[in-house]
Amino acid sequence: MxxxxxxxxxxxxxxxxxxxxxxxxxxxxxxxxxxxxxxxxxxxxxxxxxxxxxxxxxxxxxxxxxxxxxxxxxxxxxxxxxxxxxxxxxLITALHAGGQIHFRCVASPVRKPGATTRAHYNLPAVVPLTGAHADEWWMRQADAAGLKVLTLHSQPLDSATGVRGQRGTGQQRIRHARTRFDGTAVIIDPDQLRAKLTDGIGRGKAYGCGLLTIAPSRSRAGGTTP
Missing domain, CATH: 3.30.70.1200 (Crispr-associated protein; domain 1)
Known part of the structure; x- marks a missing residue:
């Protein structure tokens, strides 16, 4: 790899x-x-x-x-x-099915309502998720990452904000709602997990969202830091 x-x-x-x-x-x-x-x-x-x-x-x-x-x-x-x-x-090469890990990811959980739903409820194209809805979103992401979640703790964080573009050429204000997900999981599919570790999870990857870090269960979450 x-x-x-x-x-x-x-x-x-x-x-x-x-x-x-x-x-x-x-x-x-x-x-x-x-x-x-x-x-x-x-x-x-x-x-x-x-x-x-x-x-x-x-x-x-x-x-x-x-x-x-x-x-x-x-x-x-x-x-x-x-x-x-x-x-x-x-660390990434050594991942194997059945291994237990700690994980941490600061992500931007959202849903994208269809056009009919947006019009009926006057919703934006992207709706940030919080609380139990954010947790459900994360469980789907973890499944797609080849993980079976054992424990989960989530905490809302301040949004990532900034202004993109140059003055006079059409500036765009960016804002990504963020939640930090910590917990433990069992690896079901190491290849899926490797792909998500490399590609990241969700939206706002340029702005501090989507980085998934893992550590063996004997270490604390975030233990992959140098």
């Missing part, structure tokens, strides 16, 4: 660039993509396999990024923060 890299970036609180990126989902996406070469095609994020999320820790927030190519962390601005990268290939 292709290489998969996991990078952890611990922004320095004194860095103005880092503070600005953490407050702007679009800006953070641009920052992370700047760590890779140009010329990756019409959808560079997907071509390079870049997924990320921001995690909170007692020492402050940090950025967790997965990619199919090793990033050049020297491209971060001077004083931006500390960064470390490691390869996930051995």
């Amino acid at each position: 292709n290489d998969i890299w996991l990078t952890r970036i611990l922004p320095h609180p004194q860095s103005r660039d880092a503070r600005r990126d953490l407050a702007d989902a679009v800006g953070l996406h641009r920052r992370l993509m700047s760590l890779f070469p140009d010329g990756a095609g019409p959808d560079p994020r997907a071509s390079l396999g870049v997924l990320h999320r921001v995690e909170d820790a007692p020492t402050g927030p940090y950025i967790l990024m997965q990619s199919g190519h090793r990033p050049d962390i020297s491209r971060l601005p001077t004083g931006y923060g500390a960064a470390a990268t490691r390869e996930l290939g051995p």
